[in-house]
Amino acid sequence: MDINLSTCFITVDDHDKAIPFYRDVLGLEVRNDVGFEGMRWVTVGSPAQPDLDIVLETPVADPSASPVDRDAVTALMAKGLLRGVIFRTDDVDATFERIRTAGADVLQEPVDQPYGVRDCAFRDPAGNMIRFTQPRKQ
Numbered sequence: 001m002d003i004n005l006s007t008c009f010i011t012v013d014d015h016d017k018a019i020p021f022y023r024d025v026l027g028l029e030v031r032n033d034v035g036f037e038g039m040r041w042v043t044v045g046s047p048a049q050p051d052l053d054i055v056l057e058t059p060v061a062d063p064s065a066s067p068v069d070r071d072a073v074t075a076l077m078a079k080g081l082l083r084g085v086i087f088r089t090d091d092v093d094a095t096f097e098r099i100r101t102a103g104a105d106v107l108q109e110p111v112d113q114p115y116g117v118r119d120c121a122f123r124d125p126a127g128n129m130i131r132f133t134q135p136r137k138q
Contacts, residue, residue, distance in 0.1 A: 007043075009055045010128055011073060011082050015042050017125040018056045025102040026087075026130070028054070039063075046087075054085065077127055084128035086119075092134035096120040099132075112136060 012018040015033075019042065022028045028044040031053060035041075039061055043053040059065070059073040076082050089095045096110050099122055107121040107129060119133040 005052060007053045007055060008085065009057050010085060010124070010126075011077055012056045012058060012124070012126040012128070013074065013077060014125070015040055015056060015058065018042070019044075021104070021125050022054070022056065025099055025104055037063075080123060080127040080129065082128055084124070084130045086131040086133055089132050089134055092118045092120055092132050095132045 010018075019030060019033070022044045023030050027046075029047055030042070030044055032041055032043040040058070042056040044056060045053050059070045059077070065073075073082075092110050100106055105123040107123055108119070110118055110120040112118050116136055117133045118136055119131055121129055121131045124130050
């Protein structure tokens with residue numbers, strides 16, 4: 001039996017700020033942008049991974065969440081404390097330069113890590129950490 005990841009979620013505060021970052025800066029394709037009962041379902045993904053969607057979800061997306069819960073998520077997001085995603089690339093230095101040049105908020109320039117990768121990190125418009133990693137040649 002095969003098990004594959006199909007969907008993951010990133011919490012964003014504003015779809016209209018997030019979409020240009022993920023589409024234009026990172027180069028992901030927008031796969032869905034659908035309104036439904038006052039909410040919005042937005043998915044993006046890499047053209048190289050057509051079976052994996054990333055949902056850009058706002059704190060108000062869960063109608064069962066209380067206002068206190070939504071405020072808590074919003075506060076964590078504002079502090080950059082929610083988990084983001086890690087993308088793999090075949091050239092972390094070129095990826096870094098392309099994204100930095102596009103004006104993204106740099107958290108870490110490319111560096112060799114002791115656990116076998118070279119990586120860099122940025123913040124998306126909502127404050128999430130987005131990392132790019134490249135396995136180091138042995």
